[in-house]
Amino acid sequence: MKKLIAGNWKMNGSLATNEALMLALAQGLSTRPDCDIAVCVPAIYLAQVQALKSAHLGLSVIELGAQDVSAQAAGAYTGEVSAAMLKDMGCRYVTVGHSERRQYHFETDALVADKAKAALAVGLTPIVCIGETLAEREAGRTEEVVKRQLAAVIHTNGHCISEIVLAYEPVWAIGTGKTASPEEAQAVHAVLRAQLKAATDQSARVKILYGGSMNAANAALLLAQPDIDGGLLGGAALKAPDFLTIIAAAHV
Template sequence: MQRKALIAANWKMNGSAALVTDMTTALTPLPLDNVDVLVCPPATLLNRFSAERNFALGAQTLSQESRGAFTGELSAELLLEAGATYVIVGHSERRTLNFETDALVAAKLATAVTAGLIPILCIGESLAERQQEKTQQVLARQLDAVYASQPELLAKSVVAYEPIWAIGTGESATPEQAQQTHAFIRQHLAQYDAQAAVGVKLLYGGSVNADNCAALFQQADIDGALVGGASLKPAEFAQICLAVTKGAKD
């Protein structure tokens, strides 16, 4: 089964109409035949992007509710109407700052799939958990919370491994460390649905930039990246997209 690479930009609470224009200008001329490119800006900027573009749009979170008296929340339907086709679910900043539990993350992912959005499930361990050699235990728990009771959702998901200790710190797992963890994730996912586990895209996130991305993309189980800080620099993000030169994987 082939897996086409995916490079996703997470702007977090950054961006502007000017950055929308600059990013579109940087990406439009690129030959993106071997890679899917996704930009996840703040939701208020989704409508700023032209329909004439060669990349997809995503949201950074969503409500688990479909509608109702939930001030400040955005439903999957609203995000779809605004132009999103993907949504990030369970980012570590949402888990930590907004107290999103594993159960809530699971509910949000199910809501996204039901509505027709492609969820990017974020998982990852803290520095303390890594030092205690609990990485696999933490990742297994986060995956089990989502897929153990609803394995049919795996085939409609993307999974992003983001070691919390590497997000925005300038630190990154070595390509070999990242590959080892991605291989564990794919192996663990196989217990839910072996066929879906072979085909699911696994992204790496954690201070990905133009200097370290090529070595990461050479790893067998790394199918792209969820890019934070570097995605606010259109020229560098374009370089990251172009670094995916190995094409589809078997």
């Protein structure tokens, strides 16, 4: 199974900086990489990035992704963006349940599961983010928390669970410069892998990414772990040299 390196731009970018970043990636991807690649960009820039992908051959290997999706299919939901709209804009992926959405927008496990279901219904691949806070880790509740978060998605999506991508992002490591050690990350990924195996006989199809300050310096060790199938990057995805270094480290 190919690894997946996905960049989450968060609320960053401009027309000028987006173009510069994508062109730098195009130059660095002159040969086909050994992994799958995606960039999850702010919704307002989806059209720009899709146009850049169409105009530059080197960007054809990068899949387009969004950062959030409505659980509703259509209707009077001002400010929301539906899964069908994202599909219409050329997206393949969409992140759901990122800790920043859970924290700042009070998204529940049930809502995250419904958003994943909405994405799957139109053929998008949801990148379902789960992870524990520092307080939960220090209380010894990491396994309990991540299993609860994943269980909600399994319950709502049933046999379709094999079509998701899962991203373990310990909240205490996101944007802090702190990173779970390769052994700590692998231990949680192994728990998630076992939970998926219990839910579907197609669990081997599910990529489990690690997020939480993966960078050019630590990516190779993290990606060498048996149950880490790629990375969901934040700050490193905004720097072409770092993004390209991590892509190069993501061997099959």
